Amino acid sequence: MKTKHLILVALLGLLGISAYKISEDIIAKLGMDHANAQNYIMANFTGGFGSNYEVEPNFMSLPRLKLLATIVEGDKVGAAKELCEYIKLYCNSEEFMAVYQKKRADSKPSSEPPRMDDAVLQGMRDGIKDLEAALTDLRKAPKENAQSIAMFEPMLEEQKATVALYEDPTPNKTKWEKSYPADPAVLVKRKLEEYLSLVSKVDFNAKLSAPDNYKIKKFVNPDYESKSPQWKACYRAGKEVNTAVSAFVKTWLQGEIISSTKTKMPVSSVDANKGNSTEGIANPSFVVKDGNDAQEQNTTAPDSEPKKSLLARVKSKAKSIINE
Secondary structure, three states, rough: OOHHHHHHHHHHHHOOOOOOOOOEEHHHHHHOHHHHHHHHHHHHOOOOEEOOEOOOOOOOOOOOOOOOHHHHHHHHHHHHHHHHHHHHHHHHHHHHHHHHHHHHOOOOOOOOOOOOHHHHHHHHHHHHHHHHHHHHHHHOOOOOOHHHHHHHHHHHHHHHHHHHHHHOOOHHHHHHHHOOOHHHHHHHHHHHHHHHHHOOOOOOOOOOOOOOOOOOEEEEOOOHHOOOOHHHHHHHHOOHHHHHHHHHHHHHEEEEEEEOOOOOOOOOOOHHHHHHHHHHHHHOOEEEOEEEEEEEEOHHHHHHHHHHHHHHHHHHHHHHHOOO
């Protein structure tokens, strides 16, 4: 298991949650800007869309937050509630709709795989019927045939999925429409429901081993080590935080997921100052490079002033000589 500094952000990454000025500017505490925070929200809702037009099932994008330790040591539940409010606010904004529609359009497939020969496809259908018949016979004596049943059942499901794929004349478009529905409320609702389903299966009482030589803790129960990143994210966040987030999500699902009336996200003072080059120098941002935080440095601005001053003095001297 990773450091506990991932406790809160892991859960927030699962839901795509980030922050805004609800009661106070959480995002400033986390050391992020709002544009970057909103990128993480969208990334975690839409997932990683691969070349085969399918979203990676365990995709999760997490920011590196230098100031997270302060939040972890403070009111985690209160912070989580404010972050939940922000994700809902963003989902109901014009900005969310614009980014989502662009991402949906950019991901639209431009081609489809070659169609399978009809004779081959029919052979696969016949194979499915044979597998179903064999399983029916095996299930008559489930104890004696447990091993065979366990082998044939996933084989049958895989065959059915393959046939369904090739029976669809536009499988890439079908995957795309499921991953990026025309109405983003469908996607948001799906993600919220997936979270509730997942968190109900998390064992928050799971024990961890002592740190190994690499200072990594692992689950005492080896089965938990193979759990998804999302499952582990919920575990790290803790039961108290997940209880608060679950209550918020349930309430959200009971009402309108995305309102027909869109709001416009306010611009914080931090983001507004980005256009001011002077303040940009005074308040350097943080970037992640090779897994480590690297602070951007302004290496050219300090030297530019002396050069300009020297040039001005030379010009002034030249003018005085000409005028003499």
